[in-house]
Amino acid sequence: MAFINEHYLKLAAGYLFPEIARRVTVFSKEHPELAPEIIRCGIGDVTEPLPTSAVRAMHAATEELATRATFKGYGPGTGYDSVRAAIAQGDFRSRGLDVADDEVFLSDGSKGDCGNILEILGAGNRVAVTDPVYPAYVDANVMFGNTGAALAGGGYDGILYLPCTEANGFLADVPSAGTPAPDVIYLCSPNNPTGTVMDRARATAWVEYARKHRAIIFWDAAYESYNRSDAPKSVYEIPGARECAVEFRSFSKSGGFTGVRCGYTVLPKSVMAYTRAGEPVALHPLWTRRWNTRSNGVSYAVQRGAEALYTPEGQKEVRALVDFYMENARILREGCTRLGWKTWGGEHAPYVWCKVPDGSDSWAFFDRLLRKARVVTTPGAGFGRCGEGYFRISAFNSRANVEEVVRRLGAL
Ligand code: PLP
Numbered sequence: 001m002a003f004i005n006e007h008y009l010k011l012a013a014g015y016l017f018p019e020i021a022r023r024v025t026v027f028s029k030e031h032p033e034l035a036p037e038i039i040r041c042g043i044g045d046v047t048e049p050l051p052t053s054a055v056r057a058m059h060a061a062t063e064e065l066a067t068r069a070t071f072k073g074y075g076p077g078t079g080y081d082s083v084r085a086a087i088a089q090g091d092f093r094s095r096g097l098d099v100a101d102d103e104v105f106l107s108d109g110s111k112g113d114c115g116n117i118l119e120i121l122g123a124g125n126r127v128a129v130t131d132p133v134y135p136a137y138v139d140a141n142v143m144f145g146n147t148g149a150a151l152a153g154g155g156y157d158g159i160l161y162l163p164c165t166e167a168n169g170f171l172a173d174v175p176s177a178g179t180p181a182p183d184v185i186y187l188c189s190p191n192n193p194t195g196t197v198m199d200r201a202r203a204t205a206w207v208e209y210a211r212k213h214r215a216i217i218f219w220d221a222a223y224e225s226y227n228r229s230d231a232p233k234s235v236y237e238i239p240g241a242r243e244c245a246v247e248f249r250s251f252s253k254s255g256g257f258t259g260v261r262c263g264y265t266v267l268p269k270s271v272m273a274y275t276r277a278g279e280p281v282a283l284h285p286l287w288t289r290r291w292n293t294r295s296n297g298v299s300y301a302v303q304r305g306a307e308a309l310y311t312p313e314g315q316k317e318v319r320a321l322v323d324f325y326m327e328n329a330r331i332l333r334e335g336c337t338r339l340g341w342k343t344w345g346g347e348h349a350p351y352v353w354c355k356v357p358d359g360s361d362s363w364a365f366f367d368r369l370l371r372k373a374r375v376v377t378t379p380g381a382g383f384g385r386c387g388e389g390y391f392r393i394s395a396f397n398s399r400a401n402v403e404e405v406v407r408r409l410g411a412l
Pocket of ligand 1: 044108109110111112134188192220222249250251252257258262263
């Protein structure tokens with residue numbers, strides 16, 4: 001008899017985006033004449049073509065594979081040396097941050113990394129997430145057995161939810177004294193869904209907190225390229241972070257790689273976790289071992305494409321791509337503000353977080369926007385209890401669609 005991982009049975013019905021897709025399908029079937037007018041600003045998927053340097057590098061890599069002399073078979077499980085070096089130099093050392101080439105681990109995107117990393121910690125860690133939160137962190141921990149049952153009204157038993165509200169500017173504060181300390185803390189900046197960026201003082205407080213409690217911070221910087229503020233772009237800008245933080249990065253939203261699939265994790269050799277007997281163990285060799293056992297790495301052509309984003313030409317193209325979505329975000333944010341709606345984010349992030357203007361709940365407002373404006377957004381409640389009463393608009397769309405969204409919202 002084969003047994004299942006019963007933790008999967010705890011997963012609350014429907015991941016957020018399938019539920020949105022379901023509602024859009026129902027509406028489209030009811031009103032087929034309106035279906036072509038629907039504009040999707042729900043899921044954060046890019047719309048613009050890949051940077052030319054990445055396309056050229058991937059073509060060239062494919063040609064190499066077509067010739068015996070330059071053919072490549074299996075590559076290193078953790079990524080080609082030259083690609084790890086380009087990343088460590090381009091994203092960290094060039095900014096004065098101490099990251100060694102072999103502390104960079106290539107992957108097929110950071111969604112996987114955020115969950116896969118749990119494998120080297122094992123089950124039983126108490127996990128903290130912000131509320132609202134990118135749902136993949138929570139679901140991965142449920143699947144892994146780090147939570148109890150789903151709670152009525154949202155969330156899971158056993159997770160420490162860090163409330164992010166208007167009162168704290170949608171930025172997580174360290175738990176108050178007396179709260180049992182979590183072992184693992186997920187922080188995301190620039191944030192999905194709220195678009196807010198964690199300031200240096202808060203990030204410093206988190207690093208100090210993690211070191212004091214021997215906890216680990218999982219710092220998700222998937223939207224780092226949108227952060228043009230003085231706030232930290234990397235957790236390693238904070239003194240002491242090399243002792244307690246793992247950083248996740250993605251090429252999805254910087255290089256338009258959502259379909260190509262490539263990201264990476266930085267795991268400094270100085271990050272420790274503990275055996276049940278309290279012995280410190282470096283995570284770096286475990287993560288290396290995990291990759292070499294569980295994967296043969298990212299496809300050669302894709303790695304070459306990612307590497308090309310670090311050339312001077314590639315850097316220019318990435319900047320132009322990010323500028324394009326940032327301008328979309330500005331148009332959306334200012335459009336909502338003109339309507340008198342309260343907004344956050346959208347300045348250093350591709351998401352605008354809005355307060356539901358009519359006081360209805362966020363799924364009801366989602367339905368209203370879908371039915372009256374044919375605009376798909378993401379209801380805040382899908383990201384956690386504290387997301388109720390808010391919704392997220394994604395800036396990943398064509399300029400024409402973004403302008404049309406603002407027009408339709410004004411005509412609601
Ligand atoms: N982390 C956050 C906060 C995200 O919003 C996303 C994607 O939307 C990811 C990670 C996943 O990115 P990737 O495409 O690299 O898997």
